[in-house]
Amino acid sequence: MLHIHFSMADLSRIRIAQEPDPAWEILLSLHALGGPADHVVFGPWRSETLTRLDPSARMLLALAPPRGYSPDFLTPAGAPDVRSVVDAVLSTGRGQLRADLAQLAVRRRTPSWTRLLAEGDLETLGRLGSALNRYHDRVLARRWDRIRAVTEADRALRARDFLDGGAEGLLGGLGPAARWEAPVLTVDYPLDQQLRLRGRGLRLIPSYFCWRRPITLLDEELTPVLVYPANRGLHLLTGPERPGRSALARLLGRARASVLEEIALSGGTTEGDIARRLGMSPASASAHTAVLRGTGLIATHGVADTARHTLTPLGLSLIEGHLPVDGPPYGTGPPGPEH
Template identity: 65%
Template sequence: MLNIYFSAEDLGRVRLAAAPDPAWETLLSLHALGGSPDHIVFGPWRATALDRLDPSTSLLRRLSPPRGYSPDFLTPGVGTTLESTVDAVMSVGRTRLRSELALLPARRHTASWTRRLAQGEPETLRLLGGAIRRYHQRVLGRPWHRIRAVIEGERALRARDLLDGGVERLLSNIHPLARWEPPVLRVDYPVRQDLALNGRGLLLIPSYFCWGRPITLRDGELNPVLVYPANRSLQLLTEDAATPQPAALGRLLGRTRAAVLEEIAVSNGTTGGELARRLGISAASVSEHTATMRDANLIVSQRVTNTVWHTLSPLGRALLEGRPDDESHPMTRARVVARQA
């Protein structure tokens, strides 16, 4: 049983995450990868996801077994962007790394790569950050708009609870396995855990890949969160027929240009230097591709001091998600890019 103890001050500090949390969706989707291929919701997604993995995913899977403990540092709770998540994970201190990794089963925390991570080796931390970024790009980036839609629907329901009955109705309806018994929220849990909020409030994080029951961090000294299943209608992450597949998008835009566009999408905005580093291409090549996509209104580039930031335009996002843009169908205007590739 998980018991979360509220004070009057804590009730006034209950918050609902504004968007899907990349860290939690990454971790919990890794759990789903290790689950049953016949899962009612995750089964079809799992079959597709396994084909998109690259070797770096094995590093993540060592840290996130489908059952039992996964280190808290993988879900730092720093916002809703992938880059903030990666930066936070790569900045974890050696003491915390060592203590949390020691809680993994022996066969996992004694592996050579995990030992180097526990020592806080910079290169190993960079490998971990890169693995998170690539996994999110290859596996979660394409269906992210569907994940986001599920979370937005759940937020709308909980907002109605809050408006109609206050925070106590919100807590009462959060999940069938959670019971509000003032001043305690009790959640059916595989272990006994007590979490005293002590005036810190509670962040509720609806999650697509959370399944079965709400979960929280092991360390009660960290910022309190409760992650709970949001997919009440059991929506699948299957591809729409109109959604461009990676190979098709590469044929349309050119492989490198398609990779640049997808990297901008999963990063929620990035710089030319970062694009060059992540994709292993020259700065001149990045500049050429971003200029072409900017001219085609697929991205927006803004100068901040001495750095140019690239973000997706609505048309660029519509192209990646395979849906019509408000003004015109993205495939029509994308032909301009294809002719210039």
Template identity: 60%
Template sequence: MLNIHFSADDLARVRLASGPDPAWETLLSLHALGGSPDHIVFGPWRARALGALDPSVSLLRRLAPPRGYSPDFLTPGADTSLESAVDAVMSVGRTRLREELALLPARHHSAPWMRRLAQGEPETMRRLGGVLRRYHQRVLGRPWHRIRAVVEGERALRARDLLDGGVERLLGSIHPLVRWEPPVLRVEYPVRQDLFLGGRGLVLIPSYFCWGRPISLHDTTLDPILVYPANRTLQPLTEDPMTAGPAALARLLGRTRAAVLEEIAASNGITGGELARRLGISAASASEHTATMRGANLIISQRVTNTVWHTVSPLGQALLEGRRPDAVALPTTPVPAPLPHRIGARSA
């Protein structure tokens, strides 16, 4: 049982996350990848996702086993963008890394990269950040609008509970395994845990990939959250006939050009040289592909001093996500993107 203890101040600080949390959806989708291939909701998605993965995802799967503990540093906070979450993950201090990684099963510690990760080795931290971006883009990018729709539908229901019956009705309605027994919110849980909010409040995070029961962080000193299942109607992430899908997108754009578009979207700002390095193509090839996609309004390029940065346009993002073209309002003149925030390791 997870017992969440509220004070009057905490009740005034309960809120719903503003949308799907990229870090939590990434972590919980990794759990789903290790689940049953016949899962009623995740089965078809799992089959497609496994086909889209590259070998680097093995890093994430060691960090996020399908059952049991996953390190808290992988889910750094509510209402963060993907880039902010990756930035926070890459900036975790060595002490916390060692403590949290030590809680994983011993068999997960054997890989040399895991030992380097526990030491906060900068190149390994950058590698982890890159893998998180690529995984999110290639596995969750296309169905993200469906994930968002499910989460926003759940938010609307809980907002109505809050308006009609206040925060206590909200707390009592989020899941069948949750009971509001003032001043304690009791969650059926595989272990006994007490979370004293102490005036910090609680963020409720509805999640598409959360399945079975709500979950929280292992470390009770972190900002309190409760992640709970949002997909009450068991909506699958199946693609409709208007959705491109990985194979169709590669046929449309060509395999290399599709990979270039995916990498630009996953990076949230990348140079041509870095793009060539990541994809193993020549600088001239990267330049040719970006010029073609810029001309088709799939990307936006901006020169900053002597460097050109590429970001995905709204039309390019819609193409990756499989949204209908009429859902995109394409500007007549592309608006330059701001200089992207560059991620670097910093001490905790």
């Protein structure tokens, strides 16, 4: 478990990223590329993207394995665009390069060039910067508008949680993988980690490529961040955006299918909003959400005394027209930065 410890000062210094963070989207998309070909959300994108990579991407994939630790220096704080990301990465101090790459070497066999990188070798750093630029241009740039649409919609949802319930409503709405019990936010995590904010606040970063549960940095002294899965709703980076409505209605019934679609399109909503938007009674909305929750298609969590419904991975896979993969999906091991 990850335990994030807040003071009163920290609660007043929570910020939500205004734009998708290019460093984190690069890193987490690299994790997705190393995942299974039939992944329920990223599989089609992965198959398409692997045909577009050039040899420089091998350097990035070596630093960003799909499970386990990835060096903290790959995700510098506050870099608004890929140019700033590259500048910040290339400006990383030699001490941090050595420490981060030593952490990586403890967990897996690393290529010989990582020793040069750890010493700040200018040629090796230049190769890394070029690889980051080329990867972003070839893989993410053409999809950036859709990634931005997803993260902006999620930011609007978090803002509504804050208006309804303040900082505690915002933190309580990050579930189901995160739970707020003042003054600690507890996050499902593959290892035990403590993050004490000490008045620095917390930057929340919704991410398209973050899968299943939030992640953070390993080094507690760096700017505190929590990167969490933005609700993708019906936004995929490749392939059809939604299945035929008639097929979903035949499976679930027209009214229940409409409720599931409304939850997906809204990125998370209440029974009152469902009833109002679909023109049904609150009792009917409640009955439909109870069935959807009982079958594992939605999750319900409380925000400021209000129950909010969101899609589960199973619900997302159904509404996007996929079947869940057998066995553990991408992200069930330690998240990218093993924190």
